[in-house]
Amino acid sequence: MPTFSSRTYKLMWDAHSMTGIVIGLALFVLFVTGALLLFCGEIRQWEEPSLRASPGEQASLKAMTGPVLDSLGRGDTPPSYVYLGLPDAGHDNLYVYATGGTVGASHDAWVNPKSGAWVANPNEGAITQTLYYLHFFYQFGLWGLYLSGVIGLFALLAVVTGTTVHFDRLVKDFFQFRPSEKLRVAWADAHKVLGTIGLPFQTMYAFTGAYLGLVGLIALPYASLLFDGSMADFYREAGYYAPTVQVDSVETASPTGTSLDQLAARARNAWPNFDPKTMIVSNMGEPDSRVEVIGRTRGSAFGGTGSLVFHGATGEELLRDPPSEAGALNQAVQSMEVLHFAEFGGLALKILFFLLALASSAVILTGNFTWLEVRRTQDRTINTILARLTAGAATGMAPATALLFLSAHWRPSGAISPDGWTDLVFFGSWGLCVLYALVRPNIACVHRALLATGGVLALLIPLANGLATGDWPWVAWAAGRGAVVGVDVGAVLCGLALLGLAAGLDVEAAPPPPTDQDRREEERTSASGRTPEEVLLDTA
């Protein structure tokens, strides 16, 4: 094992701790929202009863898209551009995005693949949308997205520097967890054990998160040097869209073979295990209409997308680009997408990633706690603020998120829009939690109160769903609505976990405020040239 000089070690340690302190809470929000969004399809069904899976065959694409496009369009003219995110494995919903033509500005909707019922997607608000936007701070627009990318980049720096400082003790630290020792030793042990367990996971998410957040910026030099400044061409090369192809205008449309369902079926049979993911219709209803079908090879984590392009009016196949011949950029970018969105291992992988994301959140919090604990005797305002923000923003996310779920089914009618209501409940309650943490004298009590409140509110989530929709867990189970049962059971498990944490938090045993003797000890160790971290390492 390589050993580092004392100077390298100290500098790496400082880089790790400062990076962690600066980005920690924001990264915590990214990991928690990311963990929940692994189940965004299930949560969407939970919050929108009309999108819940019901028995029966999947409706045709024409039947699913027709009412949406008819509703959005005015007169007989359809929208000029339609993007369809095809449903997965019978549980997900169809996503429809339409713009141009008589539709005007962009609109999107989710459609139940069995019943054909659809709901317009709110721009902000609603559980999944709020969590989704918060995952990359899109409440602040593009700057929020870039900020999330920068946080991902610095998370990568934190992972590299953290691994470097612990490299020669990695195996030893992995097997060392001493919760009965002093609090700072226990926090440090937990930080190192959980960090080591989640190291590949955190590295992958920091890397792919940095890419997805910053892609709009990092693609700029490539677009300007290689694609005449066209970002669309970069994304096309990266496999998000099919290659450009000339579409000739025709006089008459073919009576057969041009429906979306037929084109999707032809694409599905184009290559073995090809799984169409999206369909894009350009110039819909026009003589030069074109339909792109883009998909991946089923079950593979690494690899690019393949695509077929059809003439929208005649159904003629204009281009065929198999996934096996995807370019290097397509493979690299699409593999990152599949890894980041956990699209390759089914439900078991999503549950594993969910647990690892929670463990990663715990790594961030234990890092903050370790930092604060070794500086407990230093009476510095910045440490006090960090401690209170950690309690309010991180632990306070539990009751705020539970209230967000409850607000979907318990909302006042009339006075405020549904979107505004969920935003008000989530961000308002989160802000109150931060305020509560800032004014209460005992921070340990704040953690316990917020954990307990979050736990109780989470236990109410199945109750709210049952009372509002009649879909109690046993009813949903009998009807085969696994997504609803999953969210209800997940909420109960999370609630019990939060209550367990609150009960296990010994507030009485929390260290008392520093005494004069503690401060003299601190001065003595400082005078002997020993920093708080060195004292901690000696203890460890």
Add this chain to the structure above:
Amino acid sequence: MKYSWTPIEVWSRTGAVLLASTALYLAFCVFCVTGMPVGQDVAVATGVLIGFPVWVGAMCYAVLARTALRAWGILLGIAFVLGGCAALAHAFL
């Protein structure tokens, strides 16, 4: 903090971490697409995949360099060399 930082060192190294490493990253990306003797597709993929490790590596170097001035000098120096090679390749290849 384990290391004794002076305020000037903190700010100048932080600047090197944020700015000089970004300059190196950009120069690396441009070099990949203009100076590497591979296809356009592989060049962009290399820039995307290796770019982040280069960026983070440059950040680590900015922290570890003997002095902040050296960190700025080395990182910008490499960036200029890469950028120069990219410009030459763009002009003559």
